[in-house]
Amino acid sequence: MRKNTLLISTRKGLIVYTKNNSGKWIFSNVHFIGLPVSMFYADRDSGTWWACLDLGHWGNKLHRSVDKGKNWEEVDAPKYPEGVEIKSGVPASLKYLWSMAGANGKLFIGTEPGGLFISEDAGNSFELVKGLWNHPSRMEQWFGGGRDHPGIHSILIDHEDHNHIHVAISCAGVFETTDGGIVWEPRNKGLKADFLPDPNAEIGQDPHLLVACKSNMKVMWQQNHCGIFRSVDGGNNWSDISDKTGEANFGFAIAADPVKEDIAWVVPAISDEIRVAIDNSVCVCRTENGGKSWDTFRKGLPQNHSFDITYRHALDLD
Amino acid sequence: MAIVKFTSNLKRFYPNLTELQVEAETISKLLDLVNKEYPGIKNYIVDDQNNLRHHVNIFKNDIMINDRIKLSDKISTTDEILIVQALSGG
Numbered sequence: 237m238r239k240n241t242l243l244i245s246t247r248k249g250l251i252v253y254t255k256n257n258s259g260k261w262i263f264s265n266v267h268f269i270g271l272p273v274s275m276f277y278a279d280r281d282s283g284t285w286w287a288c289l290d291l292g293h294w295g296n297k298l299h300r301s302v303d304k305g306k307n308w309e310e311v312d313a314p315k316y317p318e319g320v321e322i323k324s325g326v327p328a329s330l331k332y333l334w335s336m337a338g339a340n341g342k343l344f345i346g347t348e349p350g351g352l353f354i355s356e357d358a359g360n361s362f363e364l365v366k367g368l369w370n371h372p373s374r375m376e377q378w379f380g381g382g383r384d385h386p387g388i389h390s391i392l393i394d395h396e397d398h399n400h401i402h403v404a405i406s407c408a409g410v411f412e413t414t415d416g417g418i419v420w421e422p423r424n425k426g427l428k429a430d431f432l433p434d435p436n437a438e439i440g441q442d443p444h445l446l447v448a449c450k451s452n453m454k455v456m457w458q459q460n461h462c463g464i465f466r467s468v469d470g471g472n473n474w475s476d477i478s479d480k481t482g483e484a485n486f487g488f489a490i491a492a493d494p495v496k497e498d499i500a501w502v503v504p505a506i507s508d509e510i511r512v513a514i515d516n517s518v519c520v521c522r523t524e525n526g527g528k529s530w531d532t533f534r535k536g537l538p539q540n541h542s543f544d545i546t547y548r549h550a551l552d553l554d
Numbered sequence: 555m556a557i558v559k560f561t562s563n564l565k566r567f568y569p570n571l572t573e574l575q576v577e578a579e580t581i582s583k584l585l586d587l588v589n590k591e592y593p594g595i596k597n598y599i600v601d602d603q604n605n606l607r608h609h610v611n612i613f614k615n616d617i618m619i620n621d622r623i624k625l626s627d628k629i630s631t632t633d634e635i636l637i638v639q640a641l642s643g644g
Contacts, residue, residue, distance in 0.1 A: 291598075292609065293563075293607065293609040293610055293639040293640065294564075294567070294598040294599075294607065294610070294639070295597065295598065295601060295607055297597075310594060312594075312597070313597070313602070314602075315602035316602055316603065318603065327603055328603075329601045329602050329603045329605070330601065330602045
């Protein structure tokens, strides 16, 4: 089904475009103008829109709309329980609302400093998912990547089994639960972390974004800090599919075709040290063969003096 | 009763916000009473651990409060309390 509404979370508000009969995207509206929107999520089951705001001085806020943005209601953002700690002696408190996903009446929010929260009452209240928070690796082996503390930026719920969930954490890696969140296991075999003493370490990897093919969620993709990786067995094993001599290597965003499991897109940047478009020229790369090769597309993208970078949640499919 | 004044920046989120007169023994209790008048506003002033947010200041008679964690500074009926955002971020 073609999609006709484009909602863009920006530091200046939630900006809405709609597609007209000619197929052209037309500005429609802006919500929360002037306020940073860290994440937007449209719950397809309930139709509820969710907006996470990062108000700086005033903290992180959560708003919902049941009428597609005509009216917004602020609800309590997730709160870390009293007494929980990021590290020994460092109390945990909410720093950032970074990801949302929902299914079967459950709503999840991924946060910095590494807590996953669940609501089972349509967002009226949230609880920390203790199974992940209490994972034995968290205190000593998770750390911040570009942010002060670890953060959950990707939540994938298996649409055939809602208790089967993957999350991706920068920096810790991919974790999987098959029981709705009680027991979690790392799924990082085959990834590389060239910023760690042991690049093959099971914990401490930096997936920038985790996505899956909707028609076969065993096929997963991640744009990682150290390349592009693909798994065909639900994250149990990862293969490096970066184009080491081409563009498709470093970046943040990745999008998977919902039907064809060999197709994915990325938006490359030069490297982790130089985070701008390659040759100051923006391109999108696509593989149609599971990462064996990549094609580069430039038409319609800035090709001169462009210093842009596309972050993890800023690529999607029409 | 102590007078509570707010930065105008909070009017973005609470358009009807005006100064209040509140009878409370501590800053913490004062914020609870303010929150009754303006539901949810406390979450803008303190974080999820009930600590004063890093970039928010509370002044008592032009002097910054001491206890940003438990907000235990005492208040008397003649005090004027000012809640403002810190000047951070340029």
